[in-house]
Amino acid sequence: MKKIKILLFTVFLLSFHFSFSQGSPDYNGGFKIKFNDDGSKYLRVISWGQFQAAYNDNVPETASNLSFNVRRARVLLLSQISKKFLLLTHFGLNGLNSATLHPVGKGDGNQIFMHGIWGQWNLNDNHTVGGGLHYWNGISRLNNQSTLNLLTLDNNRQSWATIGLSDQFARHLGFFVKGKLNKFKYQLAINDAISNGLDMRTPENGGSAVYGGKRILGSKDAGFAYAGYFEYNFLDQESNTLPYKVGTYLGTKKVFNLGAGFFTHPKGSVVATSSGSMEGDNVSILAVDAFYDAPLSDDGSAITAYATYQTNDYGKDYMYSAYGTGNMFYSHVGYLISGDVKKARFQPYLSYGSNSYDALDDSRNVFGLGTNMFLSGHNSKFTLEYKNQKFGENTTGTVTLQAMIYL
Template sequence: MHKFLKIVWLGVLLLSTQLTFAQQSSITPSDTTKPTRVITTTGPVVVNETVNQVPAPKPTAERNELKYNLNESGSHFFKATFLNQAWLQFNQSNPGSTVIGVPKDNTLSIGLRRTRIQMFGQISDHVFLYFQFGMNNFNYLNGGFNQTGSSNRKIQAFFHDAVSEYIVWKNKDYLKIGGGLTIVNGLSRFSAPSVSSIMTMDVPVFAQATVDQTDEFSRKLSLYARGQVGHLDYRVVMSDPFPIQTNGAALPTYGPNSIFALKGHNKQFQGLFMWQFLDKETNQVPGYNTGTYLGARRIFNLEAGFITQKNAMVHLAAPGDTVYKNMNLWSVASFLDMPLNKAKGTAVNAYLGYFHTDYGKNYLRFNGALNPASDIAAAQRPGGLGGTQGNTFPMFGTGSVVYGQFGYLMKRDLFGAGNGTLMPYVQAQIANYQRVTSTLGVYNIGLNYLIKGHNGKLTLDYQNRPYYEPSSGTSQLSAGGRRGQLTLQYQVFI
């Protein structure tokens, strides 16, 4: 018993020592000893006490990025971004449109225009790595439902980009050589748009000239060189296009009108050259072009670009007479993104471009973003073309296109500090195609509510477009009237 009491006493003594040490060690270097007044009936008496003085935390700057520095200076880093664009879409459908077998004149639908994850970084002074994973045009039809089959709603996401890049000169943008699956394209700035920063609700998709035909949502397996030398921003690309047989859609048939070739395989060559008169644009992420800097930079560019591919297109001049043609596309354009009043935060954004689009004789393809209709009645197919239901219009074709947009950024904190501002815009695509008898005009008017710049914004957009009717005895298409579409987008980006 005596031995047991000694052990208990020793344990209590050790525990007491530990508690005393813990209390003493809880006093940090910022703790100070200062006099404290104790009030008594006879007057104040000063007593010295140890008092914990915890300094008020300093306010920290809010961060808008998820970035891990690989060195102390931050010049080597790895970063992740996330983007979600949700659409609420009311559409007046083209005549004859059906939704899962039922005729519908209009639709109200909810969808995801884009959901993306980017991961990229400067691994060393000479090495840059870029990945993008995500999905597009995901609504209740899951991008592929029709009356003769179905699609799988669980296989929409895929790798958009997987690029490795070598920076030839340290800390210089003169020359960067890269390769992989990439959106580094020629033709125009909107052939490789940074969709998180666009001013309009959606990009002019016609500028992504071969989208989902011989590429993967505008990405191709490519080897490229790009960079900035003085005022010149350039990129030249050799691409290995995909055969149209792998795009997941029904194959086009040979006829008098041009289609993408079903035989043969040739490399595609592209280039884009921009002369930057004022500030230089960002050049870090391979290929992508900013939509608007919201007045943060003074940008005025002139650009010219091209895409060419030997024997990319084919048509029948006569039964059994197969004619292969080169695909030749080029454009010239100007781009302005400029602050007007820095104190107020106002700015302007404008783009005007001319596109020459030669896909071969009478080529024409309809397309519509996040199409809410699944099919169209056979009797309503203009010129026998498929894919003309819902909100589609002749987006791609042999001929020429003029595209323009204009937007005005209103004053900073229009609705009070931290409550954001507005940016209204207008947008127009005017085309003359060989296979369409009259000038095609698609017009948009919209309003951005920039809650937190591009990181959080609401966009309300109205689009007015033509629809086309069958023409008996000819492959030419004539406009039958016009339809409208009202879309509300909520974008969150970090």
């Protein structure tokens, strides 16, 4: 009887985490298939879609400023028949637009792929080990961000600091351990880095680093990457049953956390000497961050604030797409206007990010201004955002309207 009560309590907490963080009066834990009378054996199904219309003021003369896309279409399955272990399966697609459509649905943009598949085994009530294609990342809160309950339109791009370089779409193949000691939470992972990452360049003699250590040097010298994130929950305790960090609780929780994390990939990058010999260059990313989310009054108003400072060392003068050796500061703040949770509610927000690079004199500065309109918490919301990015002489302004439904 005692074991059954503990198991029911665990299932209740898991369901409560999903419903509590979404701020919807209609959600109540979502869709769950129960395989026994007490609900201790179940399959939890989560589905969501994000649909966008974007206006970009920096496009070629022959291109339209207006475009439509499916930002995300995902399904997540969570199954448990014992409190001792859990299986998570996550699949879907990203960034479906007119350029990635295919006449018969076979193009790369149409392909549904595995975002995650991992198992977790509980050592006891507070500590867990697991393995597979997982999302127990290091570095920062935003590198573990859920896309179900973001404050801003999307995650800060540079915070997913290894996406496509050492992993598959921010998920690594490896093993992890996670747990908590009172108010302190931790997660650590050892991962087998991807061999065919985005950076397929060949190092130039005497030039900058290329993120291709495993591909060029081999798995013996450059095969593994290591990650960790640690946080202290000063006020309400956040769930760490799953790795997905909540963006904004909509006043349903009072949270203040300080965190720090790392990612390291020994010889993950490669530099070519002036004579042409290849040498490994270690990749090391460190970050500290702070997250605050709390109701401000009994009428429903609330504040959400986040800030992080991150140092990125991808190797000598590394620069590729959004990644570069240098430093990053990012912050956002949002204010939930008071109102009836059963009616439309608004949450204006601001965001700012600044990225400096060793290889360049110019910094990348990104400013965002937007608002969320919640029809049923995060389960049905609209987001309108203006984002301005200045990088050297190039300035881009984008206005995006996103509609999201989450079941």
